[in-house]
């Protein structure tokens with residue numbers, strides 16, 4: 001009798017564990033090309049003499065992804081090599097890192113189960129160099145998302161809303177500690193980017209936010225941030241509650257569309273020396289077939 005009860009309990013536990021993560025083989029993959037942005041700050045991309053697209057962005061609400069999904073690889077190749085870009089022929093990388101590739105294709109997946117949302121990222125790391133800016137972490141993967149249209153411009157530019165000329169390692173840096181912020185960012189009114197991060201060298205998931213400044217703690221919604229090398233690939237997964245609700249955690253609800261972007265610091269880098277995605281959107285169980293930059297996160 002006792003044995004049977006134990007077996008049932010073990011079976012229930014096993015089923016529980018199997019349910020905890022989605023069956024990724026059933027979740028559609030979306031390829032996203034992350035490119036090397038150098039010093040292409042919000043100020044640079046929104047300055048017409050530098051970037052002729054500004055009227056299209058402002059007046060026609062064209063997103064970065066709309067124009068650049070196709071040429072992200074080329075943009076990264078030019079910037080990382082220190083070549084002049086934009087209408088103003090600006091060198092956006094004054095110190096080109098030797099041997100660094102311009103872009104990396106990442107396979108992105110997302111699913112939810114009614115109480116949690118799961119994200120999965122898979123990519124083949126490019127050849128690594130010898131310089132270690134962050135000796136502790138070979139890889140950091142950081143995702144940011146707003147509260148469903150709460151950050152001005154994020155529906156077009158994703159993470160660029162947080163990237164400025166006066167940040168550390170950027171063009172007008174005066175303070176080597178200054179990190180991402182949102183102009184007029186405000187936690188209380190929801191005008192912030194929720195930030196979740198995986199670090200390969202540290203085991204704890206990082207759950208923060210970016211408002212008037214970047215805060216790398218305070219959130220409680222990120223339950224797991226895991227990564228592993230499988231063959232020649234890196235695979236990183238996040239598991240997060242939908243409810244959120246604590247400081248710097250946006251609630252993810254079915255009635256909204258969330259703007260997001262993500263970045264990968266590979267090869268032990270930090271600051272601007274990363275690869276970034278263009279801005280994308282996701283919603284829960286809401287197909288939006290006309291919009292290429294939109295991901296329908298389906299219940300598993």
Ligand code: HEC
Pocket residue numbers: 040045050051052053056057062063064065066067068074075078085086087088156157160
């Ligand atoms: C309407 C299409 C369009 C949109 C929208 C757009 N761009 Fe561009 N972008 C261009 C064109 C065209 C160039 C080439 C230089 C120029 O004309 O200024 C360019 C150049 C660039 C460059 C320099 C690389 C190069 O090859 O010159 C970067 C970086 C860039 N864009 C980033 C962005 C970001 C970030 C956004 C969103 C905030 C964005 N672009 C939105 C069309 C667009």
